[in-house]
Amino acid sequence: MSKSLPFLVKPKQLDGWVGNAEFDPFSLSELLPMAFVRESELKHGRIAMLAVVGFVVSELIHIPGEAYQASNPVDAVNMVGAQPMLQIFAFCGFLESVFHKGKMTMMDMHADGQTPGDFGFDPLNVSKDPAKLAQYQLSEIKNGRLAMMAISGLIHQSIITGHGVPFN
Template identity: 30%
Template structure:
């Protein structure tokens, strides 16, 4: 628990070192203001506005933020399954806890090596696809970077837009869900449904 607290504190403290100057912030905000109106993801659940609760659009390019949002949303969707699975089915193994944060620190080096390798392969596939002009952000006019089923190429533009919007919204929901899971472990009673 102490290691996690120190890690989070160090991460937050280090972020301020990379904050851009106010002059750069002003020009980026003006550049992004027009782009924000056409960005996918505006809906009734966001109050008809772009989903930017921490106002990060003033600090970074929108395409970078969208890629990060989708990558984190996809990771959160997998993490939600990974968090829930041990709560429903228990099995004997090297990690003997159902607490995911405790399991995180009990995992051995072999697991971490496999995890890093899988992440590296995934990032390599995304990078190669981007160099080849493919998309992993759901751009309608581009070929998908990864299309395991082969369905993306057969869809019309309306279906592609619908799938891309669903992925974006489900990723956002998963990120919020993971925040709830983590806070329920770190702050006892903070999420009544999970206590």
């Protein structure tokens, strides 16, 4: 049985993956390729970590201009408009295509053996020491999961109260 959900069967596909907490209540690991699932988790975790920082910083620093003066970060997204948001999504899509060499489906994204989340960016040479690499990979997974929960809480708190992060 699963350690995290003792009333469910242990998901077998998660064995051997960094950060395995045996948590898969919807059995996604049996329906989708695990490399794709891990890539998705890393991607969403990294975005969530940046989003939490951006959410807090947007309370303290504002760019000049009326469109950038919203006190609630959720309202700020609507004030900026569709065109800047589309530019951000288009740029992210371009980066995604470049990083995966044009392979964008879950079936061929990792067909060449690319490790999920590894884009060859290692300025601190962490990957040279396997013990350090395993520690950093586990830290990234755990911090990404925490950040996904944190940004969800921050957004819902802003929607409910109509204010951003309270600093006083």
